[in-house]
Amino acid sequence: MPYQLLYTKNPDGKSLFFHSGKNLYVHPVMSQLQYWFSSHVNTSPFQAKFLLNASRAILLLAALIIPFSNTRLHPYIPISQTSVWVGWLISAYCIIILLLSYLNAYVKRSLSLFVMLLFYLLMFALVQRVYFAAFEPEVNFLYLSISFLCCLYFNKKSRLLAFQLFSFGILVVAAALAPAAKESLWLVLGRYGVVHLLTFLVIGFRIDRGQKLRQQDIQYRSLFENLNEGVMFIGPLGRIQMVNDKMVDISGYERHELLSMYAGQLILLPEKEESSGENGQLTSLVVAKGTECRLQRKDESEIWVRFSSAPIRQQQQLLGYVGVCADITAEKNTEQTLRRYSEKLSLSNKELEQFSYFASHDLKAPIHTVASFARLLKQYYQQKKPVDAEARKAMSIMLKDAQRMHKLVDALQIYTRSGTEMVHKEQVDMNEVVKEACENLAGFIHTNDARLKVDELPFVEADKVQMVRLIQNLIENAIIYRKDHAPIIHISYSLNSSASRYIFSVEDNGVGIEAQDYEKIFGMFQKADSPQSQGLGVGLAVCKRIVENHQGKIWLKSVKGRGTTVYFSIPTREHKLLQHQSS
Template identity: 30%
Template structure:
């Protein structure tokens, strides 16, 4: 049978059955005309045609309907094999009978009996093919069941390992409590060391649904966040319970994207909240104190200007009237007085600038630092010419800030670079480098430099760069720079070594596309 199946596999079992049926249908149509010269009655020939044609139609219908049956396509060859094997067997029987006995009409027998045998073989083949299909299906389902069983065993193993990990975590979780809840919000695992501040423990929650443990607003808060977590959204919230403040964090546990449980962690943060409230109050008190100090500094500086102006005026008047009568020592003392008054005036002006940075600052807008640099260099033109300074600049960016304050910032830094240049002619370079959402602007000089021990305090009020008397200064300029930069949410720092120059750098927010 295997050679027959191999041949039919090449042809196609269904095609072979359709072809055999077509042959019998053609023979049934042509048979009466082929037999007309014979003495056989026409009725008998018509009966033969009907039997053969009926067999052909049956075979053709079976072949046509095979794809609509429950037989798998790979077993169509089995049906055809049974069909052709039945035809072959019947032909062999008829040949044997014809050899040992005289048949009345061999043509009729060789035409009708193999056709009927083909129908019988096809029926047997269909039963055999169905049996093979069922066997194949059962084996396939058995493999699928075995794969499913293996997957289930693997899943059970993973769940047991996961449960053990979570149980270990919950039992040893410090300073808090951990719970594992299923999709019905039932506590399946509860543990931790954070139940000391409440009147229930892990055993009271184990196996209970949240609706059976909590009530009122507490239940409403917890349930809403837990259900959001079941929908796949991690949550964090605070809850006051039994006079204590607890912080909750929930995370969905998923398997192939489906949430099957919730991991909830809670900690008693009552003491932390109390510390935060105290800290917030201290910050508020500090801000209020700073505001009052600013107001005081502004008022004091403003009020000191008038008596200082009177002192300067009287000193100038004394100089005009009695200057010729002063000896050398008197003139020196008088110069000290004038210089002191002038320094006091500068300090008061600087203190006024410092106190006004927050309260009198302008709106932030895109500012072209190239324009700021050009304006400042023009304002310092006299100082630059007298010192022979060489001031250069890279192409500077546009930043977001207060244009007037940025001009003051650049002017203070350039003025200091010129002032503390040493004996050589000042050489100052301004550059900028992009760093994410900010620009780092640097002012580099080759002056006398700053000792590393003094670099942190130079930005404090009245802490001058060099307090040895060789250089003039109020000690407020760099403090003003720092405050301006801080108002722009930036930082300012210095890199310097004595006798090797200094680089003052500060950050400013870059102008975004929407702000241009």
């Protein structure tokens, strides 16, 4: 791994790119040294500080080494007094710049430029020594070595090229000014030129690669900081090494406070998954996959998060773990609220079912008594004491209303039971369903001379008892709302465009329904405004409940005076299997 994430943040939130002037660059060599150093400690690396200290170290080494180099490299290689004075001046320059880097903000901010100027001065001093040493191989080798080491510091190809041209250019000038230039000297310069070219190509490749990595790093960092989830990088020992802004917001801690904590101090896993290690580290954190757990904030409050983590490895070496926290407190609160409402609704449904049962039971007894006495009273006066027409009419009305009240109680009981009873789904042949419904209505169908046309129908996954009740109510409605001629009823089916639902239809040639009554008639005790409205207004309401129990829909189309078609949908078996697999 030649580079690590170089764009990081100080506790004050400022970015830490190594910079030269106003431009930001990834250094091809310094970043490698910093990675080697930081990989041996469990701390978050700050590159700007590291590179600043590295530049100061270069200045200090140059200030110490240059004075000791003012000696002969070989007893037969002379050294001029000018070279000695130049060495002392460069050493003084290093000391002055080193001191100003602590005292002056501009020098500290632009220290890399002053270090590059030092390299130019070193090349000038080295070429001067090469010139006075008459291009002896030992001095030439020193020139090439120092030149190569200086090239490693540059982080921009244009500056590297300028330095290479300067170094080689003054060497050529020195060779041209040499008092006794040999023909072989120019051959040596040609070799040195090749060395400079190769150096430029190799280090330039590193610089180009570093710039590409910098662009990738900016993209990854932008993604890292702009995620809606809190993200943290956890070291191999469980210590938090990097966090994004969302993690700071979720936890309530400052960034530098999080970087001094262990993940186990922040994320509180459920007791069944908790496994504590050293320094509060939770070993279960490293394998968490969407675990719902609690996060302890700085104010000691706790929020619910969904935590996931995954290991980061390089060539089988564990570098750490990345952890993602999504705040689900609102989701948990909503879930708890829904659970409470569901429990209340379930209790209310049970109470309603009990009320419906007792109400229908308690109402049926007095209604039956009233009807029986009205019937006996009518028979008594017809046989022994004839009464006038008005009395007979009153007794007939009383008997008729008692019977109607009895039917209403039965209808109420059926409607309530259709919404609360369990749905026992099985593979049901809709042809058998229609046959059974017709058998139940055989007398009614025969009396009204109704004719039914039934297409071949499919198997569906449904409650057979409820399907029979559904078809029976629709056939009965089609006969009740008939015209003067015999009713004709056509039952068929089709598939919707996605083949996910069966669409059943029950078509009649009755009186039809006005458009404004389409929605109304599916309500309880609601009927269309028609002279044939003899029903109780319960049949379609029960049908709607039954269809909704099977995750379907019911609707109708009608033309006044020409008939009505009622449609209802039932999911296909394949669609239900897909829903089950996706859930």
